Structures are given as structure tokens and as C-alpha cells.
Amino acid sequence: MATITAPLDRPLEGKRPHINEYLRWSVDHKIIGVQYMVTALFFFIVGGALAMMIRAELLTPALDVAASGQQFNTIFSMHGTIMIFGWIIPMMAGFGNYFVPLQLGAKDMAFPWLNAFAFWLIPPAGMLLILSWFIGPIEAGWTAYPPLSTLFSGDGQTLAALSLHLLGISSILGAINFIVTIKNMRPPGMGYFQMPLFTWTILATALIIVLATPFLAGALTLLILDRIGGTKFFDAANGGDVLLWQNVFWFYSHPAVYIMVLPGMGILSEVLAVHSRKSIFGYKLVALSSLGIALIGFTVWAHHMFTSLTPELRIPFMITSMIIAVPTGIKVFSWLATIWMGKIRFTAAMLFGLGFLSMFVIGGISGVMLATLPFDIHVHDTYFVVSHLHFVLFGGAVFAIYAGIYHWFPKVTGRMLDERLGRLHFFITYVSFFLTFFPMNFAGMLGMPRRVAVYDPKFQTLNVIISIAGFVLGVSTFILFYNMFDSLRHGKKASANPWRALTLEWATSSPPPSTNFIEDPVPMSDPYGYGTTEAEAYLYGQEQQFGPLKPAHFEAALLAAASDDSDPLPEGAGD
């Protein structure tokens, strides 16, 4: 018979930490998680502002907004670098920091001090990156290919490389911490295959980070030596090799794509299962496909170099690049089967989850198209590539982050986000996102090159559509920011488990007390066993412990949709 954590004699009331706690050194993983997320959101605004400048420039075929072509180069280089290294990667690290220990029922990460240290490398790195703008702008794109990055970029390129070094150290230290935490801190009764899927994806991501990031460190070291030490590693005229950079850089940066999207896939597994009240379809395969993606991700790097690669290596890399669609496909079909016949609650989190599913599939398909060699050579370095990467990074990673924010905001802050604003945010974002990035496919196939400020006037109509949709997309972000600020003060109080979820982060108050749990939580053997009598008994037990999960003023529509999981309890289940 099932056992339920005994009701406590004192109420579990978590208090939100004082704002000052977030501004100083803290070893509490929850504080650090929020520090990561707030820092990342700051960079999101900076990177977003740069994106708006790009779109303003491209409204007309002539050079008008940017002072020069060089300045335009700097704008898009900074946009890419900041969005990847300042926004998505730290944001995912923030989710991981906050929720992995909670999902494991642990008090903290394995190395709390190291965790804080890893975070505090990020603000100086971010400052270096932004400073680079002022001392000699980078112009080589986020990929920093030599000779662009060695002969043309200003001194800012060196600063940017140092900044990425710091970020790399930060993410390696963070990843080591995650792996040790997940391997050694699981509670009794939680094997690897009882772990929540978000934790699984963080494990896979951390393995990639530990094994791939050193490549970036190696490449950056050589780049810095070339720039300030007078070496010629990348100078073909002096016995160097420009392809050395491309190989080593992409050996990191292709896996880095999965560093950015795998945690998003984890968030999606949580959100889809919880909000459609269904068990994950093919749990083991979903879990293992994360490792599959991590592994195969190391074998595809040269598809970024189809046009510079030795011809006989093209076909092998085309094949591996297509194979990696298989584990991704497994996940997509599992998610579809998970929501199939589910009792779907169209919360903002769920909407963004579905948004991810649809947009990520488009990005995945254009990815397979790009992996196809003849097609790639046609659209190489055009807006088709820009469309693809934004469909997987914005339609994938960022939509997942949005879903994660709507799903977990109540846990972190103790307040519900406004669902109506959330749905408004979703619809505007979803439509404007599609209208921004989908027409880029046409522009690309018609031959519009990426990374140019001046283009053939025949592309103007498309670019005007893209830019206007892009501005709407930019503005839609502020709905989320307004919602977060407003809900912090005026939002409805969140119960311990407003979504009636079974994973352990919901088995404590919102926000959790500083020790996370008053007493050790007992994990379910199936973290997604919705609709089973055990799950009902567990949720019933939680209501006894924490009071009503669904607040009385919870929106009626959601309540109705969710009502069928409050079936009468089986006899004796609440013992």
C-alpha cells in the first residue's frame, strides 16, 4: 500500500527571500538560480534591442540606420554572441540550478560554493563582452572565423574571447556540479529511470558541456595568441590553417546547439505531461534519446563547413547530420503521443509548449533540408540558414523558456502569473514569430545572403514584412515582463502545487523554504503517473498537508478543464 508523507503539525510556509539576498554572494541554489535567470533576462533585452536595430536597418535596401557596414557587422555579431552566451545558456543553467535539486528532493547542489563561483563569473564576462563594443568592435559574427576575427575585427575581439573563456569556465564548473549532484544526490527510491525528464536533459546537457566546452577554450586560446602573441595558427599565408578554427569551433558549437535546446526539451516534457494529465509516452526512450542526441551531436560538426570541407568528407557528415534527427524525432512523437487524448489545460505554459512543438518541428525539417548537401550548397550563407537557426533557437529554446517561466514562476515566487496576459503574450508571440522567421526561408531560397546591410531591392517587400513582424515580436516580450513585475506584487498567491504535478519540486511550499523540504520527500516511482490511484492518493495527501492546491479563486475555465483529476479517492488511499 502506498505511503504518504505524514501531515506536518506546522504549516509549510516558504517566504520569498529579501531582494538583497539576490545582490550578494549566496550559496543557496535557489538564490543562484534566480540570479542566473535575472542576469539572462537582462541580456535578452540587450540582445533583443540589437535585433530590433538589425530589422530597422533591413527595412530598406540601403544603408541607413547603421553608420557603416562595419557597424552593422558589429550589431549582428553582438546580437548572436549575447543571445547565445548571455541569454539562452545562462537561462537554462538558471532553470537547472533552481529545479534539479528540488526535483531530486535534495537540500542543495553537491558543491554549493562552486555553484556560486560559477555564477559570479558571468557578470564580469558579460561586462567584458559589452565593453568590447567600445574598444574596437567585433565584426566577425558570433562564429568569429579567422581571418575576419584576426585581421579585421578590433581589439574587442580579444575581449570577447576572454569573456567567452570566463563563460566557458563557468559552464564547465556548473556542469560538473550538475553531474555529481544528479549521480550522487538522488533520494532513496529514485533510480535514473525514475528521475524527472527535465533532470535527465540537464544531465545530458552537462555531459556535453564537460566534453565540448574545452574545445572552445582551446580554440579561443589559439585565437588570443594569434591576436596578441604574434603566432600564426590561423594565418594561411604563414603556414597556419583557417580550417583549424572552423573544425575546433564547431566541434564545440554544434554540441552547444544541444546545450541550448536539450534543457528546453526537458521543460517541454514536464509541461506537456502536467498540463495534459497524461503519463509521458515512452519515458525511457525520451530519457535515453537525450543521451543519444548528446552522443551523435559530437559527430556532425563539419556540416557547418560543407563549402570549405574536403569533398569526400561531405557525405559522411551529411549522413550523421540526418541521423541526429532520429532521437529528436523520437522525442517529438513521444510528446505527441503524450498529449494525445489528454485532458489538456490550455494554460500559458501549455500553449508555449505546443508552440515549441509546432515551431521546433519546422526548424527540424529545415535542418534536415540543410543537412542535404546539394540543397545546402544552394542556400549556404543565405537567410534560409537564419530562418532555420531562429526556428530551433527561438521557436525551440526560447518558447521552452517561456513555457518554463509560466510553469515554474509560481514555485519560485509564490505568486501566479496572470494567465490572460500569458495567453495574450502567447498569441502575439506565436504569430509574429512565424511571420518574422518563416518569410526568411523565401528570401534565402531566392538568394538573399545573410549578414548584409545592403541588399537587392527585389527583396524589400519580404524584408518589410519580416521587420514589421519582428518589431511586434520585440514588443510582445514586454507583455511577459509586465506580467512578471505585476504578478510579483499583485499576483494571486500560489499554493504548493497549483498544477497538481507529481515531481518533487511541487512537494514543498511555494516558494520553498531555505532547506527546500521540511522533511525528506518521498518520490513517486513514476513521476508522470497521472490518473493512477497512487497519484490521486499522493495529491490528496498533499492537500491534507498544504491546504487546497487549487486556490478558490483559480480561474473557472481552467478549473473545469482540470476537474476530472479530482475524482473521488479510492478507499484507504489517504492513510
Place this chain on the structure above:
Amino acid sequence: MAQLVETHGHTHDHESPQAKAENLKFAMWLYLASEVIIFSILIAAFAIFRVRQPEMVDEAREALSISFVSVNTFVLLASSWAMVMGLLAIQKGNNESMVRWIGLTGVLGLTFVLLQLVEYQELRHEGIALYSETAGRFGQRFYPLTAFHGAHVIVGVIWAFIVMFKGIKRQYSPTNYIGIEIFGLYWHFVDVVWIILFTMIYLI
């Protein structure tokens, strides 16, 4: 069928010294895994150079003194041995002996670094700079690689003296020597890397 797991009342022992020692050791191995990768990039850069331009390496080797470097290699190997002896000493509970051995480890490591600086000086006199038109292509493969390793040795020397200092303050015991053990992992790693570098650069 989902079932709640019957482990109620079982307390976590993630806080126990054994659990923490396990965590530290595992983390150290992961850290070393990422170190292996950084070194392999630099080693690969050297290996490609060795294969493509063998004459340039052969030429540069005339400037390198193999016997001198062999002595230096022996010094580093000896420091690894001192490290092992220090670990054995603390396991037997002999704190004073441990402090002496770890101190010796640090001193030998320091000797290695100083001798490497002497070697750099010699090479500079021979005209092998980080980059120069003539022998430069050897220098740019040689210096980053050996200096990166040297930086690891310097970190190890500082770490050895920290361990020694903690030993003097009697912070280790036969049941609590994880701090020495993970330092040992690091030190042996640095040693093994040197053996590979020595073979690559000076022998084959």
C-alpha cells in the same frame, strides 16, 4: 502501475563525510576529463605540424637539450612518487611524514618549473621565439603547449603547499584525507600529460 516507494523514514545521508568525499572524487574525474580535451587539441596541433613539416621539428630539436629535459622529467616523476608516499603516510596516520612528502612534492614541482624557465631562456638564445619567420612555426607549437602544462604545474605547486600547510595544522587524519587524494589525482594527471608531451616533442 505507479507505486509510491516505501522508504518513508529513511534519512538522506548526502551530508556524510563519505558521501562528500565521493562527490569530490567524481567531480575531480569530470574536471580531468575536460582537461584531457584541452590538452588533446594542443597536442593534435603539434602532431599535425610534426607530420606536415618534419624537417622544421628536426631542426628545432637540435636546439633542444634532451638530456636536460630528461633530468627535468625525472624530477616531475619523482614528485609523483613523493605524492604517493605522502598519501600512504596519512593513510597510516603518520601526519609528520605526510607533511614532509607533500612538501617534497611541491619543491620538486617548483624545481620543474624553474628548470623549464631555464630551458625557455636557452631556446630564446637559440632564436626560437613564440613566432618568428624562420624557426617560428616550431615555437608557436612548442611554447603554448609546454607553457599551458607549466601553468598546471604552478597551480599544482601552490596546491601542494596549501595541503602541506593544512597538514601542519593537522586537518587530515587516516579517515579524512580526501583533500590529499584529489590533489593526488590532479598531480598524477599533470605528470602523465608531461610524459606524453615529452615523448611527442622530444622523442618521436
